[in-house]
Amino acid sequence: MARLYLLVIVLGVLGGVGFGAWKYYSDTQQRIQTLAENNAKLETALETSEASINTLQAQAEQTAKLTVELTSALQRAEQYGDNLRKRLRQLDLNADALSNPKDLEGRMNGATAKLWREIMGETGNTSGSSSALPQWLQQDAGSGNQNSNPSAADNSTDSSQTQTN
Numbered sequence: 001m002a003r004l005y006l007l008v009i010v011l012g013v014l015g016g017v018g019f020g021a022w023k024y025y026s027d028t029q030q031r032i033q034t035l036a037e038n039n040a041k042l043e044t045a046l047e048t049s050e051a052s053i054n055t056l057q058a059q060a061e062q063t064a065k066l067t068v069e070l071t072s073a074l075q076r077a078e079q080y081g082d083n084l085r086k087r088l089r090q091l092d093l094n095a096d097a098l099s100n101p102k103d104l105e106g107r108m109n110g111a112t113a114k115l116w117r118e119i120m121g122e123t124g125n126t127s128g129s130s131s132a133l134p135q136w137l138q139q140d141a142g143s144g145n146q147n148s149n150p151s152a153a154d155n156s157t158d159s160s161q162t163q164t165n
Helices: 002-090 093-099 101-122
Strands: none
Touching: 093 101
16 A cells, blocks of 8 residues: 555656646747747837938938038028128118119119019019019109110119219
8 A cells, every 4th residue: 555655646746747847838938939029029129220210310411411501501691691781881872862763763673673583483483574573563664774674685783883864
């Protein structure tokens, strides 16, 4: 009978060890599967992150390039504004207006019409007709210098060369 008890104890121990081994194996396989899924997710996240970094770097380079271009354009615009201010300081518009107001009005309207046509051309309106000008730029016949025709020989807006009568 002692052998029977010993056999039952040995079988119980072996059964417990076998059950524990099976449980360990099942748990390990489940962990391996979970880790493999997590690894796939992390690889996808890494690829997305690297793509985002590359996109951000390209955008940063493009932004730097555009910033340089805009800075250059700003400097040119500021220089142009400085030149205009210098030219306006050199002009004596009050004396011109008092001596020959019709001529000054014509020159101003002609220069404004030329500028207006340039703006219209740069924004895609190439009709070029005088009806494209606003009503306030369309002059009546006989009012000052009518030189707002873009095909005229000299349509310069250089006001430093004033005409005197």
